[in-house]
Amino acid sequence: MDDLHKALGDISSIRRQVARSTEFRGYGPATLAATGVFALAAAGVQTVWVQNPSLQLGRYLTLWIATAVLSATLTGVQMYTRSRRMHSSMSDEMIRMAVEQFLPAVGAGLLLTIVLTQATPAAAWMVPGLWQVIFSLGIFSSCRFLPRPIFAAGAWYLLTGLCCIGLGGGRSLSPWAMAIPFGAGQFLVAGILFFSAKESGDEV
């Protein structure tokens, strides 16, 4: 019995090693482009619903956190179904690794938002810039399992995050301070994944 369990452990270990050296193809370009559209739509909503974000911080956070949750849910569902098709027997392992790489950034972003808005509301204008910086770190940590040019998307988010913080004050809460980075950024990610999938002959 022990031998059989050891054999199963060895097979799992081989699968883990293979997963570690495999490019993750669970992110669908169309879905990621859709999350870019969500960012643009949320900016449109903000111009109407949150006209003075410095004074309506609760509304501002509700809008953007809801957009993030919607995007994450859509990406997660599609990642699950797409990985089943693209990675078959390795899909669970691949999804686990993809989540492990990105989850710390999501957790850090969430905690930072809570701390900044609850403990130091005067510094809440930094939230959009810091979200972008943290998102870039999530992308950088996922780079190893994604096509190489995805590094450019990480650099984009880092740059826009720093510019957003550089804007300072109420201007960093403008709808465009989120729409441009996340709208263009997600289209950039989608484009990179689309062309690399075409190159490797995968479904797009």
Next chain:
Amino acid sequence: MKSKTPTNEGRFAYEGLDRVIHERARLSVLTSLITHPKGLTFNELKQLCSLTDGNLSRHLSVLEKDAMVEILKGHDRNRPQTVCRITAAGRKRYLEYLETLEQVVRDAAKGAEEAAALVRHLNPSRA
């Protein structure tokens, strides 16, 4: 004669156990190559699989004929160097093989557990 349990028909057929991969040396070669997607030199592969030059060449040619590996001949510091890499088709076949192998071991483990439970049931005093 009609089978009593038609749903179990072919349950232990394990058709995914690819004959080309199932040979021990070729399994070693493919496992080494799949965990090194950038490829391995002939000498590295020889050491990892504990094979002689002749044996490794023979197994590589079988795998190459089946389009499971590609062999690239080049030079490194003016010395001839042979690099072996697993192909996309080889990778796919290996993963299918691994899945079937896992099923074989799972079935065997399940059978062994059932047998052990039966023995315990028949000899409750020894359980």
